[in-house]
Structures are given as C-alpha cells and as structure tokens.
Amino acid sequence: MSQSLILNGVPWFDDDGHAVNAHGACIVEDAGRYHLFGEYKTDDENRFAGFSCYSSPDLVHWRFERLALPPQPDGPLGPNRIGERVKVMRCPATGRYVMFAHADDLGYRDPLIVIAVSDAVNGEYRMVGPLRHHGEPIRRWDMGTFQDIDGTGYLMTHEGDIYRLSDDYLSAEELVASDIAPGGESPAMTRIGDTYVIMFSNKTSWDRNDNYYLSAPSPAGPWTYRGLVAPQGSCTWNSQCSFIFPLTLADGRTVPMYMGDRWSFPHQVSCASQVWLPLHYDDVDDSIGLPDYWPAWDPRTGEPGDLPSGREMAAELDSSALGEEIRLSFSCGERERLAVIGTTDIDGGYAMLTIAEPNGTTVFSSLVDCYSPTPYTGVMFVCPELTAGDYELRLRTTGEASVFYKKDGTRLGSTGTRVRTTAIRLI
Ligand code: GAL
Numbered sequence: 001m002s003q004s005l006i007l008n009g010v011p012w013f014d015d016d017g018h019a020v021n022a023h024g025a026c027i028v029e030d031a032g033r034y035h036l037f038g039e040y041k042t043d044d045e046n047r048f049a050g051f052s053c054y055s056s057p058d059l060v061h062w063r064f065e066r067l068a069l070p071p072q073p074d075g076p077l078g079p080n081r082i083g084e085r086v087k088v089m090r091c092p093a094t095g096r097y098v099m100f101a102h103a104d105d106l107g108y109r110d111p112l113i114v115i116a117v118s119d120a121v122n123g124e125y126r127m128v129g130p131l132r133h134h135g136e137p138i139r140r141w142d143m144g145t146f147q148d149i150d151g152t153g154y155l156m157t158h159e160g161d162i163y164r165l166s167d168d169y170l171s172a173e174e175l176v177a178s179d180i181a182p183g184g185e186s187p188a189m190t191r192i193g194d195t196y197v198i199m200f201s202n203k204t205s206w207d208r209n210d211n212y213y214l215s216a217p218s219p220a221g222p223w224t225y226r227g228l229v230a231p232q233g234s235c236t237w238n239s240q241c242s243f244i245f246p247l248t249l250a251d252g253r254t255v256p257m258y259m260g261d262r263w264s265f266p267h268q269v270s271c272a273s274q275v276w277l278p279l280h281y282d283d284v285d286d287s288i289g290l291p292d293y294w295p296a297w298d299p300r301t302g303e304p305g306d307l308p309s310g311r312e313m314a315a316e317l318d319s320s321a322l323g324e325e326i327r328l329s330f331s332c333g334e335r336e337r338l339a340v341i342g343t344t345d346i347d348g349g350y351a352m353l354t355i356a357e358p359n360g361t362t363v364f365s366s367l368v369d370c371y372s373p374t375p376y377t378g379v380m381f382v383c384p385e386l387t388a389g390d391y392e393l394r395l396r397t398t399g400e401a402s403v404f405y406k407k408d409g410t411r412l413g414s415t416g417t418r419v420r421t422t423a424i425r426l427i
Contacts, residue, residue: 003060003061004058004060004298004300004305005060005296005297005298005305005307006059006060006276006296006297006298006299007295007296007307007379007382008237008273008274008275008276008277008293008294008295008296008297009237009238009239009262009273009274009275009295009376010273010379010380010381010382011270011271011272011273011366011381012062012273012274013383013384014054014062014063014064015061015062015063015064016064017364017384017385018064019269019270019366020036020054020062021038021040021041021052021269022036022037022038022039022040022052022053022054023038023039023041023242023261023263023268023272023274024038024039024084024085024086024186024242024261025037025038025039025086025242025243025259025261025274026038026086026087026088026145026242026243026245026259027059027243027245027259028088028089028090028097028121030090030121031121032057033055033056033057034055034056034057034058034059035053035054035055035065035088035121035122036052036053036054036055036056036062037051037052037053037068037086037087037088037099038051038052038086039051039052039083039084039085039086039268040052040067041268041269041272042268042269043266043267043268043269043270043367044266044267045266046082046106046265046266047080047081047082047106048071048077048081048082048083048103049071050067050068050069050070050071050083051067051068051069051083051086051099051101051125052064052065052066052067052068053065053066053067053068053121053122055122058299058300059247059276059299060299065122066122066124067124068086068088068099068118068122068123068124068125069083069086069099069101069116069124069125069127070124072127075127075129076103076112076114076127076129076130077101077103077114077127080105080106081103081104081105081106082102082103082104082105082106082108083101083102083103084101084102084104084141084142085101085102085142085143085144085186085242086099086100086101087099087100087101087143087144087145087243088100088121089145089147089153089169090121091153091167091168091169092151093151093167093168093169094168094169095119096117096118096119097117097118097119097120097121097123097125098115098116098117098153098169098170099115099116099117099118099125100113100114100115100131100143100145100155101113101114101116101143102114102140102141102142102143104141108141108407111139111140111141112130112131112137112138112139113130113131113137113138113140113143113155113157114127114128114129114130114131115128115129115130115131115169115170116128117170128170131155131170131171131172132171132172133163133171133172133173133175138155138157138163138172140157140158140159140161141157141158141185142157142158142185142186142187142201143155143156143157143158143187144156144186144187144188144189144242144243146189146190146191146219148191148219149191152164152165153165153169154176154189154219155172156187156188156189156198157187158184158185158186158187158200159179159181159182159183159184160177160178160179160180160181160182160184160187160198160200160214160223161175161177161178161179161180162175162176162177162178162180162189162198162219162220163175163176164176164219176219176220176221177216177219177220177221177223180198180214180221180223181198181200181214183202183203184200184201184202184212185200185201185202185203185240186199186200186201186211186240186241186242187199187200188241188242188243188244188258188259189219189244190244190246190256190279192256192281192286192288193283194217195215195216195217195286196215196216196217196218196219197213197214197215197226197244197256197288198213198214198215198216198223199211199212199213199229199241199244199258200212200213200214200241201236201240201241203406204406204412205265205404205405205406205412206263206264206265206402206404206412206413207235207240207263207373207404207412207413208235208236208238208239208240208262208263208372208373208374209235209236209240209373210228210229210230210232210233210234210235210236211228211229211230211236211239211240211241211260212225212226212227212228212229213226213227213228213229213288214226215286226287226288227287228289229241229258229288229289229290230289230290230291230293231291233374234293234374235372235373235374236260236275236290237260237275237277237290237293237374238262238275238344238372238373238374238376239260239261239262239274239275240260240261240262240263241258241259241260242259242260242261243259244256244257244258244259244279245257245259247278247299247302249299249300249301249302250300250301251301253302255278255279255281255302256278256279256281256288257276257277257278257279257299258275258276258277258278258279258290259274259275259276260274260275260276261273261274261275262274262275262372263402264369264371264402265402265404265413266402266404267350267367267369267402270366270367270369271350271366271367271368271369271402277290277293277294277297278297278302292304295307295378295379307339307379307425307427308427309425310336310339310425310426310427311425311426312341312423312424312425312426313328313330313423313424313425314422314423315328315340315341315393315395315421315422315423315424316421316422316423317342317351317395317397317419317420317421318418318419318420318421319397319418319419320347320349320397320399320416320417320418320419321397321399322397322398322399322417323396323397323399324396324397324419325394325395325396325397326393326394326395326421327392327393327394327395328392328393328395328424329390329391329392329393330390330391330392330393330424330426331388331389331390331391332386332388332389332391332426333388333426334387334388335385335386335387336385336386336388336426336427337382337383337384337385337386337426337427338355338382338383338386338393338424338425338426338427339379339381339382339383339424339425339426339427340353340368340379340380340381340382340395340421340423340424341377341378341379341380341421341422341423341424341425342370342377342380342419342420342421342422342423343370343375343376343377343420343422344369344370344371344372344375344376344380344420345370345371345372345375345376345418345420346371346372346373346375346414346415346416347371347414347415347416347417347418348369348370348371348372348401348414348416348417348418348419348420349370349371349397349398349399349400349401349414349416349417349418349419350367350368350369350370350371350398350400350401350402350417350419351367351368351370351395351396351397351398351419351421352365352366352367352368352394352395352396352397352398353365353366353367353368353381353383353393353394353395354393354394354395354396355383355386355391355392355393355394356391356392356394357389357390357391357392358390358391358392363386363391364383364384364386366381366383367398368380368381368395368419369402370418370419370420371401371402371413371414379425380421382427393424395419395421397417397419398417399417400417401413401414401416401417402414
C-alpha cells in the first residue's frame with residue numbers, strides 16, 4: 001500500500017535501491033512524466049557534486065536519469081565550488097530547457113546565479129555562464145524560479161528581489177520587485193487564480209524555521225505579508241521551502257504542492273529528506289497554508305493516506321552514548337520494507353541502521369537522523385524493499401549529530417546525540 005503514497009520526512013530510494021539524491025529541488029512535468037531536479041549531495045561535505053535528474057510516472061517511484069549537470073572542469077561550478085537550489089523551466093519561446101542555480105565559493109563569498117541549457121528535459125545541460133541583468137551578473141545566493149501561465153519566466157532571490165526573464169530565459173530583463181523580504185531565503189512562488197504567492201525561509205543555514213509568505217496581484221506587487229505557512233513553532237513541519245509545484249490530481253483539479261527540504265548536514269545523502277504537502281487554499285481570504293502534517297499522502301487524490309499497519313516488534317533504544325546497540329531478528333515477505341518508529345527532537349543524534357542476512361552479509365545500511373527542532377514521534381526511517389527472508393537488524397548509536405554554523409559563527413543544529421526508537425514495523 002505504501003507504494004502509492006508519498007512518505008514525508010524519510011529518505012526515498014530509487015528503482016535501483018539508491019537514495020533519491022535531489023535536494024533544494026524542483027519538478028518539471030514533461031510528456032506525462034515528472035522530472036525531479038536537485039542537488040546531488042555527498043555524505044561528508046558541501047562541495048558541488050552535480051545536479052541530478054530523476055523521473056517518475058507518479059511522484060512515488062523514481063528512476064535516476066543522470067547528473068543533468070556534473071561537476072565542471074572549471075568555471076562557477078568547477079572544483080572547490082558549491083552549487084545549490086537548481087531549478088529548470090522549459091522556455092516556450094525557444095523550446096529549450098533552461099537550468100538556473102546558485103554557484104558560489106566554499107565560503108559563500110562569491111555568489112552567482114548561473115544558467116545551463118539542454119534540448120531534452122533529461123539531457124546533459126551545457127553551462128552558459130552567469131545570469132546577467134543589464135550586463136552585470138546577479139550576485140545573490142538563494143534563488144527560485146516561477147513560470148507564469150502565459151510562459152513569462154521569473155527569477156526570485158533571497159531578500160526578495162524578483163526579476164522578469166527575457167523571452168529566451170537567458171538574461172534577466174527587468175527587476176520588477178525589490179527587497180520584499182529582508183532576511184528571507186529560499187524563495188518559492190506560485191499563482192492561485194489571480195493571486196501570486198511567494199514563500200521565504202529565514203536565515204538559519206541548514207536548520208528549519210517558520211517559513212512565511214506574501215501575496216500580490218502581480219509579480220511586480222504590491223506584495224503584502226500574509227503570515228506563516230504552517231503553525232507557529234512547527235518549523236514548517238520541520239522543513240525549509242524549495243518549490244511549489246502545480247499538481248494535477250486524478251480528478252483534474254490542480255493544487256499547489258509545497259516542496260521543502262529537511263536538511264541533515266553533513267549526512268545529506270543518507271538522511272536529508274523532503275516534505276511535500278498539498279497547500280490548503282482558502283478562497284474567502286485568499287490565504288494558503290499547511291495546517292496539518294501528513295506523514296503519508298496520495299498524490300492522485302491529494303488526501304492523507306495511512307501507512308500500512310504491518311507487523312510491529314519492540315525495538316527500544318534510548319541513549320546518547322556512543323556504541324549502544326540493539327539487535328533484532330526478523331523475517332519479512334517479498335518487497336516488504338522495514339520502518340523504524342521513534343522520536344526525533346532537538347537533542348537527537350545519528351543512529352546507524354544495518355540489515356544483515358543470517359550469515360552476516362549486510363544487505364542494507366544507512367545512518368538515521370534523530371534530530372528535529374520540533375519534536376516528532378512516528379516513522380523515522382523506511383528502508384528499500386527487501387527480498388523475502390530472515391534478517392538481523394542492528395541499530396547503533398553513533399555519538400554524532402547534525403551540527404553546523406551560521407556565517408556569524410552561531411552554532412545551530414542538535415544539542416545532543418540522543419537516539420530514541422520504540423519499534424520496527426514491516427510494511
Ligand atoms: C540555507 C540555504 C541553503 C544553503 C544553506 C547553507 O539557508 O537555504 O540553500 O545555502 O543555507 O548554510
């Protein structure tokens with residue numbers, strides 16, 4: 001059953017069993033398939049390792065297409081650079097796919113918005129260079145893109161600058177709004193009827209915070225602050241906005257789908273995950289929001305779904321020390337998946353999960369992140385599908401946690417290294 005549901009806040013696996021490695025992502029719907037572009041992270045540092053492209057018929061099953069933009073031999077995304085928040089739009093005037101991204105040095109002191117192009121959505125993109133406005137590169141870091149229904153393309157940057165792109169999308173033609181969100185990062189925009197909505201995160205590095213939004217009758221404004229995207233203190237359900245995708249449901253209705261990152265620095269491949277939820281729209285006051293968190297939901301109906309109840313076994317671990325572990329033997333049916341149930345909190349650390357055959361051969365292992373600024377109890381991790389058989393689960397504390405620093409030196413992330421699990425469930 002879980003096979004048709006989007007599972008929030010847990011890493012996903014592609015059809016080869018590898019983690020879906022696409023963060024700060026966007027979706028491009030093309031010829032009946034969804035294409036997911038995102039940052040192809042590593043598990044130990046922040047250097048640019050490429051932008052990935054995955055595709056899916058249903059937003060649940062993902063196939064790795066390629067590194068749409070691999071690390072470059074030189075230039076803004078060459079060695080010792082970072083690349084973030086990749087976005088792709090098909091340019092209606094040229095028919096080409098144009099990629100936009102933030103490129104920078106490792107200290108975030110040389111920000112540029114760069115563009116790359118491809119004739120096929122899932123092709124390898126060719127670097128064009130910095131995006132320019134009046135001939136000058138745009139020196140901003142966090143960015144997003146938005147395509148209006150008439151095909152006009154926009155680039156949004158941190159602090160809330162909005163540029164209308166040229167017809168070929170290869171330059172920024174006009175700064176239509178400026179500084180609408182001082183201190184705002186990771187802009188994401190959509191249009192609902194005749195109302196434009198733009199979301200921002202706050203500057204908390206890889207940490208989540210209460211994201212907020214503004215609305216306007218046009219991308220040029222006037223923009224009005226409208227409040228938080230999700231209930232105060234939920235830290236946008238432990239996520240940071242990246243994109244709003246117009247999702248067409250099976251009944252033909254289109255709903256704006258919020259896409260946000262649950263970063264896990266430095267172990268972004270193993271543990272960073274996504275939170276995708278349909279945005280609730282209230283036409284009485286033209287407001288949007290994410291009033292509830294759905295751990296699982298069906299992208300065909302836009303309704304929450306239940307994770308299969310499955311067989312459950314106690315798997316109790318509560319420790320902050322290094323090397324505490326539990327071992328548990330279990331047998332599972334064909335294509336069953338093992339879900340770890342527990343609590344994530346401000347003091348959470350990383351656990352190492354290993355699934356081995358009775359002869360000791362490891363069939364799967366991954367770190368599991370137990371950190372979240374807003375506490376959560378539920379499914380913390382779901383492994384890829386297993387083949388029927390007997391296995392041993394080993395869950396071990398690592399004494400390590402997600403910790404990172406803001407540019408001003410402020411320490412952010414977990415306050416401890418605690419791992420708290422109560423059960424495993426076979427789903
Ligand atoms: C975030 C930003 C991310 C990344 C991170 C690095 O605030 O949204 O894209 O730049 O900071 O600390």
